[in-house]
Amino acid sequence: MFDKLIKNLNGYLSFTEEEISFFLSLCEYKIVKKYDLALKVGQICDFVAYVNKGLLRYYYVAGDKEHTARIFLEDSWTSEYASFLCKKPSSVSIEALEETELIILRYDSVQRGYDKAKVFERFGRLMAEALFIDLENRNSDFLTKTPEERYLLLLQQEPEMFNRVPLKYIASMIGIEPESLSRIRKRTAGR
């Protein structure tokens, strides 16, 4: 049940068996049904979660509009960091697009980990750094690429997503309306 998670952890740095056991003792296992929310906008996000199976849609709610910022597939970490760290209401909702298995760490467990040993502090740093780098790449794509280029890039980098995520959410991630994505798909067909 925790094999994938353990592999993921050891990708950041090498933990001893004891450290892994301690880490796992902090974890909770949770299933989120299809279309249920792992986090609802306005709530305080009190967890970080590892996606063991399934996938999540992370989206902003602005007035009557939704803006999907990203999709978390298996073997990724998710949380509304600003809400989690500052204990303030979340500006996003996180929805399971399929039945999803999460391994979650509550706020208090995370702090216990940080206090317990330096290796967990380091892990937290490495994770925040990795998240930052990933986000910076995403951000630079918005500055330097057109919607069409962002579409073709996503198609190439995450082809699997197109089989599991409705196009309207993919359009939103790219920063356009579904109608525009249709047009882009029409004019780039074959590519």
Place this chain on the structure above:
Amino acid sequence: MFDKLIKNLNGYLSFTEEEISFFLSLCEYKIVKKYDLALKVGQICDFVAYVNKGLLRYYYVAGDKEHTARIFLEDSWTSEYASFLCKKPSSVSIEALEETELIILRYDSVQRGYDKAKVFERFGRLMAEALFIDLENRNSDFLTKTPEERYLLLLQQEPEMFNRVPLKYIASMIGIEPESLSRIRKRTAGR
């Protein structure tokens, strides 16, 4: 000379005097002349820097085009994290728009800090987390706001920037061409 930096550090967590001294012993002081580069695209970024005075422009170079991603004013931290952490060529240049005083930590010094004590490891984590949250806000603005809204927001949140940074760079940060910023400024004049 280090007063502002020390205040900045203690904003993340409380350091003892010894920790501060050790931290400062790792630092180097550097002046970057107006229009000189603190980092050049293609180089490996081997530092993180605290902007003690002046301001920096952080921009992507894509073919013959530049895309300014952000401006670092006094009392902020900057680095090309992906380059710094992964020791790979930087995809950005960082230019001083005024004569700028930096307090920098080289890669090796940063690692020495992390190894020395848990408190520095924690500081590194807190800093990466803060950078992430900041970037996430920026990112959500690209998804959920129009260029005009982003302009008005920046005008409100960073009015000082408009006195020190050419509008063409501000246009680029907002994700538009200078001509479009002119039009936006015209139609929102007075607001």
Place this chain on the structure above:
DNA sequence: CTGAGTTCTTAACCCAAGTCAGGAAGATAG
């Protein structure tokens, strides 16, 4: 003070994305 270079604005035209409306295709529940 002057002249050269840069920055900023304006105008005209083009084009891609937004919007609105309708319909086809696909999924789902009964």
Place this chain on the structure above:
DNA sequence: CTATCTTCCTGACTTGGGTTAAGAACTCAG
């Protein structure tokens, strides 16, 4: 299987940003 709902596509029209070109305003070195 059918009826319903959602997703996706298409077309017509609007809108706002990109592009090109030009000139005005500003900077700065000599």
